[in-house]
Amino acid sequence: MAWNLAFYARAYKSNIKVYTERKLVLGAGAMGGSGAQGVEAQGVKAAESSALRNVAFDLDAYVRRIRSGSCFVCAVVEGKPGYDLEQIVYEDEQHIAFLDRYPTMPGKVLVAPKTHVEHVVRDLDEDAYLRLMTIVRRIALAVEQVVPSERTYLLTLGSQQGNSHLHWHIVALPPETPYEQQQYHALMTENGVIPWTLEQAVTLAHQLRTALARRR
Numbered sequence: 001m002a003w004n005l006a007f008y009a010r011a012y013k014s015n016i017k018v019y020t021e022r023k024l025v026l027g028a029g030a031m032g033g034s035g036a037q038g039v040e041a042q043g044v045k046a047a048e049s050s051a052l053r054n055v056a057f058d059l060d061a062y063v064r065r066i067r068s069g070s071c072f073v074c075a076v077v078e079g080k081p082g083y084d085l086e087q088i089v090y091e092d093e094q095h096i097a098f099l100d101r102y103p104t105m106p107g108k109v110l111v112a113p114k115t116h117v118e119h120v121v122r123d124l125d126e127d128a129y130l131r132l133m134t135i136v137r138r139i140a141l142a143v144e145q146v147v148p149s150e151r152t153y154l155l156t157l158g159s160q161q162g163n164s165h166l167h168w169h170i171v172a173l174p175p176e177t178p179y180e181q182q183q184y185h186a187l188m189t190e191n192g193v194i195p196w197t198l199e200q201a202v203t204l205a206h207q208l209r210t211a212l213a214r215r216r
């Protein structure tokens with residue numbers, strides 16, 4: 001099913017349902033779902049079935065992968081196989097922007113320098129820092145054109161013990177998100193990720209690229 005606002009609204013509603021259930025976290029295993037109806041059905045079933053509450057985002061496996069595997073940003077830059085969900089939204093000689101594989105909110109995009117640098121300020125001179133932030137701003141504005149949002153969160157975290165390649169997160173907060181589900185709650189995979197399909201990721205990336213091209 002094509003990415004559109006109706007799908008977005010249903011998927012988000014479903015995710016809110018997931019949040020409400022608290023214990024249920026949809027994860028990578030559900031990513032091959034059957035589009036909006038599948039997502040919604042999972043949400044409905046989730047509310048009714050305690051069995052599904054164990055369909056968890058596998059945080060332990062994620063941490064193992066991040067801490068022992070090679071750099072995922074470099075892998076996307078190099079075009080390694082297995083990173084299809086990280087659809088590239090923008091790239092130039094020095095920067096890359098791609099969809100988050102584990103989006104906690106619809107339309108979540110990561111922006112990074114292509115070079116493996118780690119420290120957000122020490123590893124970039126002022127010009128490089130400002131160029132990166134210009135790209136972050138440009139892409140955030142494109143995200144706001146594509147997914148409904150009442151506020152945009154920008155943050156960079158990472159760890160020297162895994163996930164060390166500097167990257168910024170761009171997160172559009174959907175309108176009417178309850179206060180207690182905003183801010184850090186909206187950003188933590190522990191609170192649920194949206195099981196987008198590859199088809200939806202491809203469509204969303206196309207929409208974001210189109211919005212970016214219109215802004216030039």
Ligand SMILES: [Zn+2]
Nearest residue numbers: 071074116165
């Ligand atoms: Zn890297």
